[in-house]
Amino acid sequence: xxxxxxxxxxxxxxxxxxxxxxxxxxxxxxxxxxxxxxxxxxxxxxxxxxxxxxxxxxxxxxxxxxxxxxxxxxxxxxxxxxxxxxxxxxxxxxxxxxxxxxxxxxxxxxxxxxxxxxxxxxxxxxxxxxxxxxxxxxxxxxxxxxxxxxxxxxxxxxxxxx
Amino acid sequence: xxxxxxxxxxxxxxxxxxxxxxxxxxxxxxxxxxxxxxxxxxxxxxxxxxxxxxxxxxxxxxxxxxxxxxxxxxxxxxxxxxxxxxxxxxxxxxxxxxxxxxxxxxxxxxxxxxxxxxxxxxxxxxxxxxxxxxxxxxxxxxxxxxxxxxxxxxxxxxxxxx
Numbered sequence: 351x352x353x354x355x356x357x358x359x360x361x362x363x364x365x366x367x368x369x370x371x372x373x374x375x376x377x378x379x380x381x382x383x384x385x386x387x388x389x390x391x392x393x394x395x396x397x398x399x400x401x402x403x404x405x406x407x408x409x410x411x412x413x414x415x416x417x418x419x420x421x422x423x424x425x426x427x428x429x430x431x432x433x434x435x436x437x438x439x440x441x442x443x444x445x446x447x448x449x450x451x452x453x454x455x456x457x458x459x460x461x462x463x464x465x466x467x468x469x470x471x472x473x474x475x476x477x478x479x480x481x482x483x484x485x486x487x488x489x490x491x492x493x494x495x496x497x498x499x500x501x502x503x504x505x506x507x508x509x510x511x512x
Numbered sequence: 513x514x515x516x517x518x519x520x521x522x523x524x525x526x527x528x529x530x531x532x533x534x535x536x537x538x539x540x541x542x543x544x545x546x547x548x549x550x551x552x553x554x555x556x557x558x559x560x561x562x563x564x565x566x567x568x569x570x571x572x573x574x575x576x577x578x579x580x581x582x583x584x585x586x587x588x589x590x591x592x593x594x595x596x597x598x599x600x601x602x603x604x605x606x607x608x609x610x611x612x613x614x615x616x617x618x619x620x621x622x623x624x625x626x627x628x629x630x631x632x633x634x635x636x637x638x639x640x641x642x643x644x645x646x647x648x649x650x651x652x653x654x655x656x657x658x659x660x661x662x663x664x665x666x667x668x669x670x671x672x673x674x
Contacts, residue, residue: 360622360659362612363542363605369616371535380525435615441607441636443525449604450524453597454531460522474603475637475646484637497522 369413370439374398374406379443382416382436383487387429415439440487444476458496466491531575532601536560536568541605544578544598545649549591577601602649606638620658628653 370376377396386392393403407430410416415436418428444463451459463472466489470480477484532538539558548554555565569592572578577598580590594601606625613621625634628651632642639646 359539361539361542362610362617362621362623363608364539364612365616366608366612367538371533371538373533376529376533377521377523377526380523438611438614442604442611445603445607446525446528448524449600450526450528452600454527455524459524461524475639477637 366442369409369415370442372406372409374402375410376443376446378403378406378410379415379432379436379439382430382432383440383443384492387419387431389430392430410436437487441476444472448472448474455497457499460495460497461492462495463490463492465489528604531571531577532604534568534571536564537572538605538608540565540568540572541577541594541598541601544592544594545602545605546654549581549593551592554592572598599649603638606634610634610636617659619661622657622659623654624657625652625654627651 381392381395393400414433416430417433419431421427421429465478468478468481470478473479543554543557555562576595578592579595581593583591627640630640630643632640635641
């Protein structure tokens with residue numbers, strides 16, 4: 351939770367930031383949209399300290415943005431899945447991605463989002479620039495873009511999996 | 513700037529957060545979209561420490577998101593205006609607003625964005641839900657919403673002024 355002086359505002363933007371404005375949280379959401387669900391996988395892909403990851407995940411569970419789902423019985427093991435409330439953060443994640451692609455990616459976007467099956471790109475309103483459809487996270491696949499060969503390039507082509 | 517371990521990623525989202533992910537920065541952008549341009553006005557509306565505000569504004573100037581514009585000659589005085597790069601953050605601000613309205617505003621949105629002249633509301637893709645137009649910041653006015661009478665309600669009805 352951010353400081354009280356920050357959230358002492360009747361503002362939906364401030365209240366959103368209260369829940370997702372902490373360091374790493376948006377990148378955790380990014381990973382979840384890319385299909386990451388398990389603690390060790392989040393830890394490895396983000397390269398953050400385990401205690402920080404634990405705190406962030408717990409806060410996102412408390413906020414109802416992630417839910418814990420058991421994927422193994424003996425011993426019991428759980429993974430983290432986005433709830434509807436979490437999936438509804440996709441516009442925030444895409445808006446940050448698109449702005450970053452435009453202004454911080456001189457070699458081109460590290461990853462490209464595509465309309466599955468159609469191959470069109472997402473426009474600034476998350477519509478397919480080829481067929482015009484309004485796109486949702488499950489309509490989109492992710493592949494390396496022209497900036498992918500820069501250092502620390504993501505090495506996967508995983509489709510967004512919720 | 514966030515820590516190196518955070519930005520050591522070839523990711524447009526991480527790079528965007530590097531520029532705008534700091535505490536208060538998004539709310540500074542919110543104020544700019546609402547028509548605030550001067551230091552004292554930012555300070556009064558956000559209620560943050562002057563040194564923090566100064567640091568945030570300088571970082572946004574360095575990032576090319578704000579520009580300084582002289583509005584008085586004797587003595588010289590400057591105000592802060594969004595550049596095109598800054599205006600292009602509108603989708604991020606609106607996405608945070610809309611998610612917050614949906615999930616953190618039980619009394620309803622504190623403010624409502626409307627298509628100027630038409631009166632339609634913004635849908636999740638920043639289109640007018642009445643006439644269907646793709647809306648830009650200058651097409652939109654802001655008025656108090658049903659949640660505006662909660663404590664700390666914004667008291668103004670200023671249209672977005674860039």
